[in-house]
Amino acid sequence: MFERHLRRPAFRTPTIFRCNVSANGEFYSFTEPTMSEIKQITGPGLPLLLDDIDTDRIIPARYLRCVTFDGLGEHAFKDDREQHDDHPFDREHHQEAKILVAGRNFGCGSSREHAPQALMRWGIEAIVAESFAEIFHGNCTSLGIPCVHATTEQLQIICEAVESDPNMHLTVCLETKTVTHGDTTHDCHVHEGARTALTTGQWDFLGELLEGEAETAHTAEQLPYMTNFS
């Protein structure tokens, strides 16, 4: 059932490698912020218009028994796919999809980063939904996956368009905060902190946090518990 996903190359290498290896594959830095800007994602859509999809459904807990994120892509929505013959993730015509279109409260429940990792390794590069659970949203941003908010009506129109032509490309633009298909453009909402982080390349935040070392030490000194309330 999921063999074709096994053959599908993970579109995106893990953040860590992506950020520290230059285009010709040459390693260049341990900690330097990389400024890989993400402004626009274009590709076929994948409709999954259900509400309250939790991260246990995205990646069941038994697949968390691992010490790397490798290979999680093939297990995305594993149990749902086994219980439904025609799950969108199994449909032949959605195998090239890059943009997941979902409902309300997408990614609720467990904080497992394995969930966006699994989606990313399956091939998802952006998610458009009515709303997102916060931890999931933060995890997606740390991986460079934009989460865009659209209304129920917009999501229905987008899904209908995708269903009628699965090869049609959707474009998620973070600069204009829009989702476009054909001649139709939807004004959407993107969390401003995430949008800035993605479009300026600061979504790989570790480098920027490391730069705050001196200020961090200063803040720590002011906290009474750091000196055991002496």
Added chain:
Amino acid sequence: MAGTANLFNRVWDNHAVRKLASGQDQIFIGMHLIHEVTSPQAFQMLRDRGLQVKYPDRTIATVDHIIPTENQARPFADGLAEEMMSAIEKNCDEFGITLLDLNDNRQGVVHIVGPELGITQPGMTIVCGDSHTSTHGAFGSIAMGIGTSQVAAVLATQTLPMSRPQVRRIEVNGELGEGVFAKDVALYLIRKLGVQGGVGYAYEYAGSVVDAMTMEERMTLCNLSIEGGARCGYVNPDQTTVEYIRGRPFAPQGDAFENATAYWLSLASGPDAEYDDVVVYDAADIEPTVTWGINPGQSVGVNESIAPVESFPKTEQTGVREALEFMGLEAEQPIKGQRIDVAFVGSCTNGRISDLREAARIAEGRKVADHVRALIVPGSQQVRQQAESEGLDKVFEEAGFQWRAAGCSMCLAMNPDKLSGREICASSSNRNFKGRQGSPTGRTLLMSPAMVAAAAVAGEVVDVREAFTAASV
């Protein structure tokens, strides 16, 4: 401390390092808890970047999610679990982090261990790669779950980029009835406010019901904040908080404790504190609550029937139908009388000593129904030892419950404790998601530990208040 700032904003401001380019705040993390599931990739990220752990004494590790609760001999029968155990041992050793492992009697579920050892303190920022980190908010800390990339960032910098949420005060006033517990309050609030009602908010729990709660009850309440969409929930520190922490191994001692007490109490929201939202509920409306669906907001009072599909908002009806189909239940059906196959008392929500005492009170002198498999899984080795010193293990075993070692167990079934097939489980845990308890088609009914014990004995969902009246106890 007078003024209009609430506790959340005070603690946030105390921990704000600087503004980041994204507009978010770089926030100092006072305590970082890690476990074997969400940390191995984070340590690998450090290795790949040649980074060290910046503040190794601000991270404490334990093992809980994959721990077998029957045979704990190493190597574990599950090779993958053994690999994860070896990974956390190696990582903690290499990076200089304290690990409370199976040979350490302080081991247990991370959210039970933190408070019981006095690691969790008011006014701290606390994070862990686990969504139920909200539990620690019971002490008046900002406590939230994070993902693995964020775990790596905390290890390397002791900070995170964060956007300040709004603060909603939730008051529950009056007095809880007999047989109504913190778990019921939490499930009631999620039902009222919705599973995504808390997105963008930190929840401040208050009112006379919360004031009267023990710390363990407050932990149960805060634990379930995330199930209502709020990444964190907290209770203002008061004398109950101070007395709980006093004398615990990681708590300040002597004069330092007096200084700490003054500081902790000074952080509490005052009478003039301002909020982005305030909601008020009456304890008299809260019944023992049971979930019937596939998210924690789909619940009813034990004496209610599941509402007709048409009574739900139109946008929710598809989800309600999906839930009923998965659960094999019908709209307008009472939840009372629903037959169960398995009973589970445990988890970071309800695996503390007070939870086991409540379950034991019901189990004492009774027998688990013949068709029910019933497990009691203490939340930590210390909870287990305490329970054994009170003879609770004997009460449970005589009643036909299995008495297990500490861990997360069947809350998420990453260890050998699982449902099989379409089994239906009365569970004191936190999530009734599809497949959550280890079988893709397994079903979960969330309820309080007393209600789970009562269901185990009756073999079906019962109202703990009716099933075991004073006369029969």
